[in-house]
Amino acid sequence: MNNDNDDTFVTIVVPVIIEVERFQRVALRRTARAPRNTPPLHVTPKTLLTGLCHCGYCKSAMCITTGKSGRYRYLKCNKRISVSGSSCPSRNVPYERFEKAILMAITERVLTDKRIRAILADCRNHADKLSAQQETERHQVAEAKSQVERKLNSLYKLVEDEKVKIDSSLGVRIQAGRTN
Structure with missing residues (x-):
């Protein structure tokens, strides 16, 4: 019989699976990376050309992909990502090189x-x-x-x-x- 007003507790010893310090570190990381704390990229783009570039072959939007665990960034045709790698003949473009070329063109042709x-x-x-x-x-x-x-x-x-x-x-x- 279970009485909701019963104030007695039964203590059960449970072995420690994760050390307290490690648990607290992971909890802090989870909190910092929570989606509510990190705005999506389309709200706060990290790149100058977000949403402006389109593939020269199929006219799909270009998006940024990464390689080597985020060490390298590339512009890649969205159709190649979403449909298949063979759906568009475009190649990956290293983002930093592309951005420098765009800034150079703007400086030389627009900001005269x-x-x-x-x-x-x-x-x-x-x-x-x-x-x-x-x-x-x-x-x-x-x-x-x-x-x-x-x-x-x-x-x-x-x-x-x-x-x-x-x-x-x-x-x-x-x-x-x-x-x-």
């Missing part, structure tokens, strides 16, 4: 002095337009503020000359004018 000067001029023009727009907005705000101050001063003068009496609704409007 002429283009950098054009980009800088465009940035300056954009900054000048923003500055002019902000200046216009500052003038509009200053004009609106001075207009409210003129109206309040006129109202104060009418109250001082006892031509207008302040009631609750006028008091509310005066407060609103002060906060604007």
Whole structure:
């Protein structure tokens, strides 16, 4: 008979299978490698060209594979990985060599002095337009503020000359004018 309210325990001696220190080390490693703690690669790519490269033969996406327990990285046709190795004639491309070639091409063909000067001029023009727009907005705000101050001063003068009496609704409007 099992009584749920029974507070008696039976102690059973169990031999140690794993030392406590080893168990704790493994537990720390498991925690560090848990999927909830490590974001997926498509959220935080580790490579510059993730998702941009396609196979020159079959137009499938290229993905990174590793060799020698992760020591080497290669770009490989996704069709060769998912379908079969003979489905596409492309070869593995060492990733570091590919990335250097891409960066060199960008530096030589895209980031020329002429283009950098054009980009800088465009940035300056954009900054000048923003500055002019902000200046216009500052003038509009200053004009609106001075207009409210003129109206309040006129109202104060009418109250001082006892031509207008302040009631609750006028008091509310005066407060609103002060906060604007």
